[in-house]
Amino acid sequence: MTAPPATDAPADAPPRDPPPVVHRTVIEPPSGWQLLGLRELWRYRELLLTFVLRDVKVRYKQTVLGAAWAVLQPAMMMAVFTVLFGKLANLPTGGVPEPLFYLSGLLPWFFFSTAVTTASNSVLGAGGLITKVYFPRLAVPLSAVGAAFVDFLVSCGLLAVMLLAYGVAPTWNLLAAPLVVAVVGLFALGLGTGFAALNVVFRDFRYVVPFAVQLGMYATPAIYFAAQAGEAETPSETIRLLIQLNPLNSLITAFRAATVGGDIPWAGLGVAGLLSVATFFAGCLYFRRVEDRFADVI
């Protein structure tokens, strides 16, 4: 049955000075693949910022060590790697002091793995919000990556201190670092967003992500192994090709070159950039395709 037309409204319910209509929202059934909706995301940039601030604040409030945690974790790993890979396995570091070598590899890796892991769980974790209020859903994984980026910046302080301690002077290569970090972020965002969506649609997918991230570390020898120095020691052509297909390898090598010193692998960086952009679009588009179901499924 239809509602009575407007004239049926009681005469004494006057539309008193209705405000001028600015916004018009049309809600329609979902239409399959959608664009990223970047313009809307931009309108909600303050919410995005708020989410990032919340994640960062909460993380540092809940732990006794607070912000030191972001520094302590890579510092410990650096120590372990120095002993394990440097002293025991004696893996080549390409002439770079071992602690510096491992730290400059671990920092972008931690940024990547934290970003992917937290982004993957972010949508399920934000279920309370998603079922109660509207905002562009992409803001959720995006802010998780943002929070991981803040951690990364904090831990970069440690790297700066170490560089000073070892007397390594910055070179012009340092200018490439933001670009490299941006590509790492883009790659993490693509994977994290895609995983976040898969996590909602397939409930058992969440067991896959931590495992995949752990595997990823072994598939990224750049963290603990200087490829340029030990080309001959790298096993077979196939394995080398596979390793090069992993964008993180070039990205981490590039980050190390930019900060600690060495040659930036521009070709590898280019390939990694293309792959990251492709991953970013694939992840976000899939996310957008299934996001309408989130509220019904969570």
Place this chain on the structure above:
Amino acid sequence: MEPAIRVENLGKLYRVSNRGERANYATLRETVMHAAGAPLRWARKGFAPPDPAEDFWALKGVDFEVQPGEVVGIIGRNGAGKSTLLKILSRITKPTTGRVTLNGRVGSLLEVGTGFHPELTGRENVYLNGSILGMSRREIAKKFDEIVAFAEVERFLDTPVKRYSSGMYVRLAFAVAAHLEPEILIVDEVLAVGDAGFQQKCLDKMGTAARDGKTVLFVSHNMPVIRMLCRRACVIERGRVVYSGPSQDAILRMLPDSTRTLGQDLATRTDRRGLGDYRFAKIHAAEANGSGPNILTGEPAQFIVELSRLTPGRATKVDVAIVIRDNYGACLTTLASHFIGCSPEIGAKSTRVQFSFDRLPLLAGRYRLDLWCGTANDEQDVVQDALIFDVNPGSFFPDVADYRLPRADRHGSIAVQYDCTTLSSMRSA
């Protein structure tokens, strides 16, 4: 003029799988196994279209319009589709069919304190919740003092909200929501929070929003509030709008059609509140003298409730109360044992407690009774709409002709004793 909200042929379909779960919730394992089994199933019975019995339309063919500045209530029983409608209007989920057009900035409140984080301070949560509801940081900063004053939590602004009392928490949460300034406000029963004083404050705020010319869509079970705030209401039943019109009539549609008999067995009622050490078993209304169920205005009448203690122990004193409501659910008065210094002792054997009137002061019309039982600190048993009964015209005012007797639908609900005399006429000098 263009309506503020236009809903056309709106429908929402949920797929329900055989196990009663929604089918679009899946695990990777099941999906893979399902895909692997597909050729086998296909070979066995050929391609079959999906079973339509598994489809559930939470909403179907819903049409309505809300004009700018109108305050419209949406009422319906649990599961009627109200929440689905709200979720679509708030853009939380998408419809399966139809279209909604909203002309104006929309603010929707499906709960208070969405996104509140227990570890963050009151101040931080105001900003967090405000931006989630769609306010800019500037806007929040501008209204910050007002919000804090409204919530009455000035002293605890820098305390994490996990240390707040539940009252403080809710007040702060509502305060943020109340300072949202959209053109279209969509509200879901958020008023059912806080103590009575605070509820009144919230109601006032809603009333102000309505007077300011905002369009409000208000979903609630609280019929008196709907009647007070909304001129028009829509009734939703099984996913369809079955009535749309003046809120009084809409509310009447919601009520059970037939008068419950004057004796009502309450033991089977499950929709009750309270600790449950004591339970009402029966309520019974009667004329004082006869046993007949003809209750008349101004005549003796009595309400008898039967209750017993369910947990073992000695008989203890309790407070028993009957809340008399009009047909729309507004509270008229409460007959409480403790108002008149009586505390019945209730043991394991069922005990009858009687409330009686010499002259029943209710005008002819339909009334509903809620029952309440409590001990020193706890609410023990609350049964709403325990009895619905009619009062027939009677002789509260003995000299009035029958056809001029007051009636509840015209003259209010309560009969009181008063005098009216002509004073000597005064000549203007």
